[in-house]
Amino acid sequence: MRSAFYFIGAILLIVVALALGLQVGTFEVDLPTIWNAFFHHDPDNTTHYAITNLRLPRLLLALVVGASLAFCGYLMQAMVNNGLADPYLLGTASGASLGAVIVFFGFIEVSIGGFYMPPVFALVGAFVVTLVVVVLGYRKRQLIPAQLLLAGIAISSLVTAIVGLLTFLSDSEGKLKSVIFWSMGSFERASWTLLPYPATALLLALLLFAFLQKQLNILLLGADRAQALGVNVAQTRWAILGTVSVVTGFAVATSGPIGFVGLIIPHVTRGLMGATGKSNLLFCAFVGGLFMLLCDLLSRILYPPAGLPIGIITSFFGVPFFVYLLSQKNYKFSS
Amino acid sequence: MAFLLLICWACGSGQKESEGEELVLQDDLGREIRLKRQPERVMAFASSMTEMLFAVCDTASIVGRSPQCDYPDAVYSKPVVNNYPVDLEQVLALKPDLIFTVEGITPLDMAARLEELGIPVYYQKYRSVEDILKGIEDIGRIMGREQQANYLTDSLRQEVQTIERRYSKQAQRQRVLAITWSDPIYVYGQNTILTDQLRILGAQNAVQEVFDQPYPALTREYILKMNPDVLLGGSIERLEREFFSLYPELRKIAAYQNKRIYQPTGNLIERPSPRVVESIRELESFLYP
Numbered sequence A: 001m002r003s004a005f006y007f008i009g010a011i012l013l014i015v016v017a018l019a020l021g022l023q024v025g026t027f028e029v030d031l032p033t034i035w036n037a038f039f040h041h042d043p044d045n046t047t048h049y050a051i052t053n054l055r056l057p058r059l060l061l062a063l064v065v066g067a068s069l070a071f072c073g074y075l076m077q078a079m080v081n082n083g084l085a086d087p088y089l090l091g092t093a094s095g096a097s098l099g100a101v102i103v104f105f106g107f108i109e110v111s112i113g114g115f116y117m118p119p120v121f122a123l124v125g126a127f128v129v130t131l132v133v134v135v136l137g138y139r140k141r142q143l144i145p146a147q148l149l150l151a152g153i154a155i156s157s158l159v160t161a162i163v164g165l166l167t168f169l170s171d172s173e174g175k176l177k178s179v180i181f182w183s184m185g186s187f188e189r190a191s192w193t194l195l196p197y198p199a200t201a202l203l204l205a206l207l208l209f210a211f212l213q214k215q216l217n218i219l220l221l222g223a224d225r226a227q228a229l230g231v232n233v234a235q236t237r238w239a240i241l242g243t244v245s246v247v248t249g250f251a252v253a254t255s256g257p258i259g260f261v262g263l264i265i266p267h268v269t270r271g272l273m274g275a276t277g278k279s280n281l282l283f284c285a286f287v288g289g290l291f292m293l294l295c296d297l298l299s300r301i302l303y304p305p306a307g308l309p310i311g312i313i314t315s316f317f318g319v320p321f322f323v324y325l326l327s328q329k330n331y332k333f334s335s
Numbered sequence B: 001m002a003f004l005l006l007i008c009w010a011c012g013s014g015q016k017e018s019e020g021e022e023l024v025l026q027d028d029l030g031r032e033i034r035l036k037r038q039p040e041r042v043m044a045f046a047s048s049m050t051e052m053l054f055a056v057c058d059t060a061s062i063v064g065r066s067p068q069c070d071y072p073d074a075v076y077s078k079p080v081v082n083n084y085p086v087d088l089e090q091v092l093a094l095k096p097d098l099i100f101t102v103e104g105i106t107p108l109d110m111a112a113r114l115e116e117l118g119i120p121v122y123y124q125k126y127r128s129v130e131d132i133l134k135g136i137e138d139i140g141r142i143m144g145r146e147q148q149a150n151y152l153t154d155s156l157r158q159e160v161q162t163i164e165r166r167y168s169k170q171a172q173r174q175r176v177l178a179i180t181w182s183d184p185i186y187v188y189g190q191n192t193i194l195t196d197q198l199r200i201l202g203a204q205n206a207v208q209e210v211f212d213q214p215y216p217a218l219t220r221e222y223i224l225k226m227n228p229d230v231l232l233g234g235s236i237e238r239l240e241r242e243f244f245s246l247y248p249e250l251r252k253i254a255a256y257q258n259k260r261i262y263q264p265t266g267n268l269i270e271r272p273s274p275r276v277v278e279s280i281r282e283l284e285s286f287l288y289p
Helices: A002-021 A031-039 A046-080 A092-104 A117-136 A145-168 A173-184 A196-210 A213-219 A223-228 A233-255 A261-273 A280-302 A310-327 B002-009 B047-056 B073-077 B088-094 B108-116 B129-143 B146-166 B193-200 B220-226 B236-244 B248-252 B276-287
Strands: B015-019 B022-026 B032-035 B042-044 B098-102 B121-124 B175-181 B185-187 B230-232
Touching: A002 A046, A002 A261, A002 A280, A031 A046, A046 A145, A046 A196, A046 A213, A046 A233, A046 A261, A046 A280, A046 B220, A046 B248, A092 A117, A092 A145, A092 A173, A092 A233, A117 A145, A117 A233, A145 A173, A173 A310, A173 B175, A196 A213, A196 A233, A196 A280, A213 A223, A213 A233, A213 A280, A223 A233, A261 A280, A261 A310, A280 A310, B042 B047, B047 B073, B047 B098, B047 B129, B047 B146, B088 B108, B108 B121, B121 B129, B129 B146, B129 B193, B129 B276, B146 B193, B146 B276, B175 B193, B175 B220, B193 B276, B220 B248, B230 B276, B236 B248
Parallel strands: B042 B098, B098 B121, B175 B230
Antiparallel strands: B015 B022, B022 B032, B175 B185
16 A cells, blocks of 8 residues: 555656656746647747657656666666665676767767767667676676676776776867766757667566566575575576666666666665565656656756756765665665 | 066056066966066967967967967977976976966966976966957067067957948847857857857857856757857768757757858867957858858
């Protein structure tokens, strides 16, 4: 009953955040204008165009990316059985940054065949680096979480150093701005063309883990006990790894590596729903999406028109809440 | 004696007072600079000021250049000095009496470090075309080449006035958006010389809001609302590839619809140099083709 209440609350808040988000921007609009933009759309009206083609895809991208990162954070924390894990432990963020930076610094054409290359190469970078980390974390036909974590940290550091070197050697202030802007995350590139990629990845992942939530909860007891209780631990871990790589890869490629969401929202979820709630994953995705929507809204209200980089907002507002949550006596990572 | 006279006469912008044999200057940031004698070996950390030095000074007195300096051709005969981070050893080796720089190019703590090493740093800042001309005159005074500087600025001022008169009665002022970078979108804001150049040409900067930064970041929605008549930042082909492919929504703006997209010469529009009139003429060719 309590979880149903939280679900309904999260959905209502998402609707409210979307309605508020549609009103914030350069064009001053009221609710009737928003209504008309959707239901009596005038193609020659620039305000209508901005609402449907700029604001809405931006808000939906924020929702999807927030949900993706929170969802993947939850999966990673369950897999390594550690509350410090986040979706970037596999090197996805650093790999994506390297891919994007390679394009920004001119090693690859910015646009090939009409496609804007930074997100494409970010996705490639994310996958390549994740693959290297997974290979290093794999020994004797087994995926070893501790080794995976160490490999992730080591490879991420190396890739980050390469990004740092390229940035240091950059000959252009503009290129530096691109890299800085990228590294702190933004939804300004959102469009109806871009949105389906991370959204499809997330929906498929949610569908897959609708069937695996039980195994995930048992995994929190530890690999040996989970195995004894009939969970195919190796298979579940591969499912988590594959999902986290793809979903995080798409999220980071479209919006940059936005920090803290993947770390804190799973803790918020467990704080509200309990450590082994049946619908934790779905709820975690909803809360992640809601949190990101609110952060995007704040970023645009606090620093118009461009908005503050979203990573700054997620840290500013996420970390104090996280500290508060950890200080609560009844909060537990696992059952 | 001649030097003392020079000090007494030079009490305009840039030069404050003389104390004995010492020359005391005040730069555009209000900083006090003390020189033991009139500078004979100078260099600039900003390419615009290197152009000013070449336009006004004896070229033998210019002892180095920054990696960005590419005009005039004679600049290539000078040794390159890294300006960010500053190669202190190279600067010391060249022994300049004074280094010229522009606000924002050289951090103040670096200027303080150079001054500890006995090399004063002189800052200029520009907000208008007239500021650039005053900057040239300023350098002329400091370097004892006032006549050359004034001859140059008189001629430039006259040309600016002629152009300004030509477009002073424009009924419809074209709104021009100049982008400096596409991801994220950075543009020339109100606090840039471009705004003044456009005013001289009877046009206006499409960015009317005054931001803290001279080159603010803008969103697609903001640009859509401005709906600029002219877009500067690259050729149509290049912007189609690198800008409109990323932001297809901006194909709705008037500048795109009417194919009024132009590529200004980078080292002209970006530099507050003695070639400012050349830059205005180039803009004129875009606005009134």
